[in-house]
Amino acid sequence: MQPGAGPPVSFLHLDHEAVAMFSRFVSGAVAVLALTSPLSLAGQRTPDRQAPSDQSVEALVNTVSVRSVGPAVMSGRVEDIAVAEVGGAGSASLGTVFYIGSAGGGVWKTTNRGVTWEPIFDDTGVASIGAVAVAPSDPDVVWVGTGEDNNLRSSSYGNGVYRSVDGGESFQHMGLRSSQHIGKIKVHPGNSDIVYVAAVGPLWGAGGDRGVFRTMDGGRTWQNVLSLDEHTGAADIVLDPSDPDVIYAASHQRERRAYSYVGGGPGSGVWKSTDGGDTWTKSTHGLPTSDMGRIGLDVSRSQPRTVYAVVEGSEQGVYRSDNGGASWRKTSDVASIPWYFGEIRVDPVDPETVYHLGVRLQRSTDGGVTWEAIARSVHADQHALWINPENRDHLILGNDGGLYVSHDRGESWDFSPNLPISQFYAVGIDMAEPFFGLYGGLQDNSTWGGPSRTRSSEGIFNADWFRMAGGDGFYAAVDPTDPNVAYVESQNGNILRYDRRTGDRKGIRPIPPEGEPPYRFNWSAPIKISPWDHRTVYFAANHLFKSTDRGDSWVRLGEDLTRALDRDALPMMGGVPAKDAVSRHQGTADFGNVSDIDVSTVREGLLITGSDDGTIAISDDDGGSWTKQTRFPGVPDTTYVSKVRLSRHDAAVMYATFDGHRSNDLRPYVIRSDDGGRTWRNITANLPEVGNVRALAEHHVNPDLLFVGTEFGVFTSLDRGGSWIRITGGMPPVRVDDIVIHPRENTLVVATHGRGFYLVDDLGPLQHLTAARASGGVHLFPVKSEMAFTPDPSRTSGTGADRDYAARNPDVGTTVSYLLPGAGRDVVLEITDAAGAVVRRLDAPDAAGLHHVRWDFRMDMPYAGPPEERRSGQGGGGGFGGGSVRGAMVVPGTYTARLTVEGAPVLEESFAVRKDLQVLLTDAQLRELHGIRMHQLQLDARFSMALRQAEALKGEFDQAREAMKGSSVSDALAGVAAELSDDLDAALRVLRGSGRGGFGGDEAGPRNVRQLLGVAAGVHRATVMPTAQEREALAAVPALLDAQVAAVNEMVAERMPAFLRSLDEEGVPWTPGRVVR
Incomplete structure (x- = not known):
């Protein structure tokens, strides 16, 4: 042949x-x-963090950033x-x-x-x-x-x-x-x-x-x-x-x-x-x-x-x-x-x-x-x-x-511990404080838990993740009242109750009564904790099960929720295969199983299930009776139900997605019911024609805001499924298997089957975007309240080598978002405290579009130096003495973002800077510490100006003295020069030390201002009351600094001008700082 x-x-x-x-x-x-x-398949782009002048809704949506949290450990x-x-x-x-x-x-x-x-x-x-x-x-x-x-x-x-x-x-x-x-x-x-x-x-x-x-x-x-x-x-x-x-x-x-x-x-x-x-x-x-x-x-x-x-x-x-x-x-x-x-x-x-x-x-x-x-x-x-x-x-x-x-x-x-190509099937979240946890099962890589963010200034490391169960991992449902307890599952319905404190893994898989056939579990059998009682758990095979004692016992809720088709009679490659066909049924779960479930947060007892044979079943009496449906508009019969979701706002509203790729149908299918499932409408709308849908989530506050996960990424709808927009923002075109929204943090969590977890940390701009655009004018979005804390630089992977994997933590602070319908007007963005005083003025882009400006919870620097030295940097406060040039962290409390745009009303949004839950100081102590930090920064600012002036004087003087070497000058002028030189050097020694002791000053010599301010800068690096050494250093600085400021000011105002005039009078060649004649 x-x-x-x-x-x-x-x-x-x-x-x-x-x-x-x-x-x-x-x-x-x-x-x-x-x-x-x-x-x-469409290409992928990573948009600029700030919007271009394009005012299309697609451009505005994609100013939102997506953050990868890995992990790479598995x-x-x-x-x-x-x-x-x-x-x-x-x-x-x-x-x-x-x-x-x-x-x-x-x-x-x-x-x-x-x-x-x-x-x-x-x-x-x-x-x-x-x-x-x-x-x-x-x-x-x-x-x-x-x-x-x-x-x-x-x-x-x-x-x-x-x-x-x-x-x-x-x-x-x-x-x-x-x-x-x-x-x-x-x-x-x-x-x-x-x-x-x-x-x-x-x-x-x-x-x-x-x-x-x-x-x-x-x-x-x-x-x-x-x-x-x-x-x-x-x-x-x-x-x-x-x-x-x-x-x-x-x-x-x-x-x-x-x-x-x-x-x-x-x-x-x-x-x-x-x-x-x-x-x-x-x-x-x-x-x-x-x-x-x-x-x-x-x-x-x-x-x-x-x-x-x-x-x-x-x-x-x-x-x-x-x-x-x-x-x-x-x-x-x-x-x-x-x-x-x-x-x-x-x-x-x-x-x-x-x-x-x-x-x-x-x-x-x-x-x-x-x-x-x-x-x-x-x-x-x-x-x-x-x-x-x-x-x-x-x-x-x-x-x-x-x-x-x-x-x-x-x-x-x-x-290779640095390839973040993990393949999640599902994602779970907890309600831990201050940072919520992420949980999920992976293809052939067990079930894992880890943080959505950490205190580390270096990022989220592989060591921050922990293994919960083995096998192929799937659902992980975490007790909302206790993040140590989770229900996790490996293939074919092997569900465990896991306790992180003890490491116990208790098998709680439902077993059929004597004489009945085995239950048919999905490869990824769904688990749901009741929103009405954290001890109540739902789990599904071809039936739905309910436990009110955390899985110690189960009640079967009614009938088989599938069509119970005989898979041995179904066609393969154009005919029914022989029983001895090569690898027949290999790698396939028992057909006719429940693929997803949901429990209403609006009406107790309202349940919905979807199956792998295209059946949706609804119960409004907690499984006492069921209504099953198999025909849906625009959806081919028997198409796999990938997700079912009950609205968090209206008991009559329901959503379902179907995944037809298992029949080589690669199209997306999304449907919605507004009447409790009696009728359905197709809301697939403009989703790309190729890209089956695997996940769906409805926003918990704005019912118009939806998200779906497809074979090639995440899409959002701002109009309840009327149209869809792909979210890029740094997320690759990877398959999405699950989506949840953290209700407290308003964070979108995406489980991908190839690149781990992705987060949109703040959905606020998308939540309010429709209203913002409808207003037609300048719009300031609500600002998310966040916790103020000091990042820990000691929390690392341990090696610091290039091979270490670290997912990015968000910067400390919050994001202020605003929409400008047009460009070319003056824009001022300020943060004010509860008394209305401005604590920070932020750089605010003035181009048309949606902008996101980060405030790091720090005040403006008191030092009025060059702009590059006033900008917020990294480190812990202080300028020449303290190491970094950024302002003090504000105290927890209520603050307001104030947006002033030329020709528009002043807009304000208040929010909270939350207290670090790990900080043991009282509110009074925090205020006292803030005052001490401000005092250190003010001293540092004064020191910085004095040092800059003294160094400038020294530069002018050294050039002038060099010019004197080629001239014949009077003994009187030579004496003035020697005295001025000695006094300048003395001032610089007191201000900055001799330089032999490193950046902090000369450790072996007399104390200097830079050295003392360096010690005092420790007040910025930890949220504890100052040490005795820090207090002593702060107490010693003013007297030393005042004397040198007075000396330098005298040189600037009197002694240096007189010296330069004498140079002119005696004909010494011109040097910088002198009048050109």
Whole structure:
């Protein structure tokens, strides 16, 4: 069989091809849908923090910043590794620059062996990566295939292939848009324009770009040189290292649906081309005659006719050919979950040493006959392995837990703790003070908790996170009255009650009564704590359960809330699969389960559930009875219900989102009911046509403000679903699995499946944006009350090295936001205290648009020096003496932001600066401390001016004295100069010391003002009462400073002018500071 190579196809033509939607089982019928738009994903930009003159609502929304909090401690699935293997590089440099492709977090590049990483693919608009390749002849040419090839229930899709010609600085889309999943990319070793792509094609349906594609012109045109059928694509491709025209490819027939998976069929096989892909021959001799599934291939570099394959199927195992694929022999049964891994690698030096990537990394040194598990210390589930061709001891490994490097052939491994590509399924929050906690379960990486922010001035570190439970992590519901207690879950309904204080993990999974069938749990079974009683918990399988004793016992609330369809009777790849089909049902939860639940905060007893078979059930009597619905406007039947939400404002209002990608329907679906679920309306509106919806949240104060999470980011609606706007603000186009809003902090929390957690710290501007725009004039938004505290510089990761990961903490303070309808008018933004006194004047942009100005809770500096010295900086108060030039922290209390714009009324918004909960001082002591801090700053300001003046005098004097050396001057003038010099030096010594003792002054010499002010500046660095030394220093400064100010002022006013006049009179050459004659 030789599938012919079709005519060249331009990727520009592919842009306009339809992406087909294939059969969906509906009550015994098959519904066929068609998506007429190409899979085109918009790019991503990071807007300026200050709005441009663009007054569109989209521009205003995207002045809001999104903050990443990671974490990186558990990392995420690394799908591919690409190292530039340019000839002559040598073993010392190989592996210095390389790329990793993550399953959901984009492409990352390191130029220093993984010490630091940079995301380089965010601007493309897609984050799921299947393959990365660097051209062997040109390290600047990098190819990326989007859409991971792991056939997983949670796998995301892509939109084709991209190329960079500048080492990843920029990427251009090069076609194969409807491939969705790319297995491998290989670049010709001598010509970087010749590229082969193994496209597996859509996982959840038929059609699309499938097979082996070849370009001879750098991606401008493509040929589908190996094409089989609508269900079969190519999972792997390797080139003979001695002859790049000899190519081996593995075809893979598979399909996944919400209810099942079939991982093989007659389409799967091994193929060989000896003419660069023009023609292909199927290799069968010695390979299984039964249906095969996924196949991974590799060719020995040192002995190119030796080829290895790891094969999935009833005869699965490792196969070896020593004649270039003409015949094969099975060497062992090793094949660990091959539908998920399917990778094998041959040592570059020894053809008998082979690595198999499965749950564990295994190595054989006898040609695949016997195997030993190595890398026992690394995370499970291996997906990518690079072996340094110049140094076989050097390995780079990618798995579900991130990236590992070994320099001793796998005996020991080093983990990269700075790749924030964690894949969350859900997010939970607590009500802890002062900073709330974040919780969530991750793909194959347990359930974790950590802070939304910390006191550290350096950021949020990996060490700030803690593991709560194992397995694949999912929901984490935290007791709102006790942040130490949480309900967490791993796959298939294994729910635990976790107590952080003791570390106890109590299993509380509901068990069916004797004689009843097992409950059917979603892979991510939903958990909800009742808003009416923190001891009451709801949990779902195909039924909804309720516990009023924290899970110690459960009550089943009524009937099965799904359609209870028989998944064995549902079609796969056009027919009902045989019971012995390859990998049948693998990686699939029991079909017919509840996928989401919600409990009303408005009406007690009002419940809603959604299921994986498209059913929504509503109860208004706490589960005593249910109303089930299966038909919704604009939503194909049986579409997976991804989220159900009851309004926090009106018991009659409900929302639901549907995710059709499990039937290859990539469109978004969002619906709303305003009558308690009796009728529904579609509010998908202008959401992009490609991008299934997984999450929804309604704002707790403004019912018009909604958020949805899609495959490619977060969108917001300001009009209850009438229209949608994508939120960028620093967030990449990554899949969003869950969204919650913290009610106390008004913070949006986003759980992504590829880049960890993201936060919008203050939703106030979005909450009030519609009203602000409707006013038509200048608008000052409500200001969020925040806690004032001193950041702790000692809270670090411990090493301070570049490899340490730290997510950014917000700056201490609050943000003042205002909207200007036009530009060109004077704008003044001030902060006043409760008495109306101005404590700070902030820099206020005057361009049209929405602006966000940060106030750091500090007062204006008393020192009236140059503007650059008056601006707020880092550190703890003080100027020349105290170290930094910024004002004192205000005392807790009520403050007002006052906005004055020329021609508009003065606008004011009051807010609170909250007291640090960890501070033990009374309010009276805080006021006393504030007075002491102000006193120190005032002394520091006076000192700064005196020192600046004395140093200026010294500069003028030294130039004048130098000029005197070439002139004949009177003894009287020489005496005046000597006396003035001595007095200037004495003043400077008292002010700043001799300089021999460092910045703080001369420790060995007499006390000086700078030294004393440096000691006194300690009052700014901790919120405690001053020490005796600090008080003593403050008490000593005025007398010393007053004397020197008087001396310097006398020199300025009298002695220096008289001295300069004498120079003129005696004809000394001109120097700066004297009149030009």
